[in-house]
Amino acid sequence: MRVILLGAPGAGKGTVAKMLNAHDGSVQISTGDILRSAVAAGTALGVEAKGYMDRGELVPDALIMGIMEHRLQEPDAKKGFLLDGFPRTIPQAEALGKMLAKLGIKLDAVVSLEVPREVILDRLTTRRTCSNGACQEIYNVKSKPPGPGDTCLKCGSPVIQRADETVEAITKRLDTYESKTAPLIDYYRASGVFLAVPNLVSAEAFGAIVKRLGR
Ligand code: AMP
Numbered sequence: 561m562r563v564i565l566l567g568a569p570g571a572g573k574g575t576v577a578k579m580l581n582a583h584d585g586s587v588q589i590s591t592g593d594i595l596r597s598a599v600a601a602g603t604a605l606g607v608e609a610k611g612y613m614d615r616g617e618l619v620p621d622a623l624i625m626g627i628m629e630h631r632l633q634e635p636d637a638k639k640g641f642l643l644d645g646f647p648r649t650i651p652q653a654e655a656l657g658k659m660l661a662k663l664g665i666k667l668d669a670v671v672s673l674e675v676p677r678e679v680i681l682d683r684l685t686t687r688r689t690c691s692n693g694a695c696q697e698i699y700n701v702k703s704k705p706p707g708p709g710d711t712c713l714k715c716g717s718p719v720i721q722r723a724d725e726t727v728e729a730i731t732k733r734l735d736t737y738e739s740k741t742a743p744l745i746d747y748y749r750a751s752g753v754f755l756a757v758p759n760l761v762s763a764e765a766f767g768a769i770v771k772r773l774g775r
Pocket of ligand 1: 593616644646647652724
């Protein structure tokens with residue numbers, strides 16, 4: 561399937577994307593993961609993106625479009641993709657539309673995952689992430705704690721609270737979402753493939769998407 565996942569930070573885009581990937585062999589493309597790997601590796605992209613990310617601001621559109629143009633053409637995206645965290649602004653959505661038309665790719669759905677703000681704040685402040693850029697396994701201090709000494713159960717690296725998951729940065733990210741990304745819901749509502757799905761329980765959101773897409 562070829563799907564855009566919209567939703568605030570903490571709405572569960574990554575979790576639902578992984579379930580859909582396991583279901584149909586599509587690939588999750590998360591701009592946040594790509595940027596965090598670049599920061600961890602200290603590449604030019606990472607150095608440029610880090611300040612914006614730590615402050616909970618969006619990285620400039622031009623940087624993101626460069627990453628996506630390249631990423632969408634990699635062989636693993638041929639089987640389908642779930643876009644997680646992209647597009648984040650109307651200009652990104654317009655540029656994506658042109659890019660997909662050029663590549664001859666048609667979207668199956670634009671899914672908006674909907675979660676109340678207080679649930680999001682709780683999810684994000686209790687979230688922990690593996691610091692290994694190649695792993696980035698997600699933990700939660702309440703529902704899925706990391707291993708002894710705050711280490712990753714998958715790769716053994718330290719598990720950390722992301723710099724952009726402090727209360728200040730989360731508040732800023734949610735405000736950024738409301739002003740810059742939420743307008744995409746109206747932008748895509750008229751597309752004929754828009755679907756709003758509550759996501760308090762990821763397995764239920766996954767089921768609703770698969771049912772709607774009929775696969
Ligand atoms: P995420 O993990 O998707 O919440 O992304 C973490 C941070 O990466 C965001 O707060 C932004 O600073 C940056 N970022 C991720 N995706 C984008 C995007 N499509 N456009 C601009 N900035 C992005």
